[in-house]
Amino acid sequence: MKLDMPYKVDKANVVSEKFEDEIVIINLESGNYYSLEGIGFDIWSLIEKGNTPNKILEWIISRYDSGKAKEINKLVGEFVAELRDEGLIIPDESLENTDMETANTQSERDAISAKPVSDLDKIVLHKYTDMQDFLLVDPIHEIEYKDWPKS
Numbered sequence: 841m842k843l844d845m846p847y848k849v850d851k852a853n854v855v856s857e858k859f860e861d862e863i864v865i866i867n868l869e870s871g872n873y874y875s876l877e878g879i880g881f882d883i884w885s886l887i888e889k890g891n892t893p894n895k896i897l898e899w900i901i902s903r904y905d906s907g908k909a910k911e912i913n914k915l916v917g918e919f920v921a922e923l924r925d926e927g928l929i930i931p932d933e934s935l936e937n938t939d940m941e942t943a944n945t946q947s948e949r950d951a952i953s954a955k956p957v958s959d960l961d962k963i964v965l966h967k968y969t970d971m972q973d974f975l976l977v978d979p980i981h982e983i984e985y986k987d988w989p990k991s
Contacts, residue, residue, distance in 0.1 A: 863875070
């Protein structure tokens with residue numbers, strides 16, 4: 841995976857909602873929905889802000905065990921690739937990289953302190969397929985948002 845390639849959320853086919861410490865993501869094209877917590881929450885937030893995987897990696901290493909940079913690099917690369925493979929993010933070569941912004945929530949994640957890399961054993965994208973039929977039948981997918989609501 842090219843770590844300097846910026847990605848963006850595929851807003852034409854993906855919606856997400858942040859809750860206190862979790863993000864729920866729906867792929868409107870496949871009908872799958874996903875849940876992210878912990879470091880996955882932070883990575884998603886940073887992607888939404890236009891950060892490259894390389895900048896995200898730097899941010900994570902600065903907050904976790906910097907002695908495990910190679911292992912963290914592998915985990916972040918695999919996770920971003922999984923988001924891409926699930927159709928949740930797409931490459932965006934036109935994005936200007938923003939200055940590194942931290943993930944917003946819980947007072948900037950309660951000023952995250954350095955944590956051992958074991959807390960990162962695997963960055964998990966929880967995938968659910970049980971509502972595909974309902975999400976794909978929903979007629980709201982067939983309208984142009986600019987035309988709705990009509991007054």
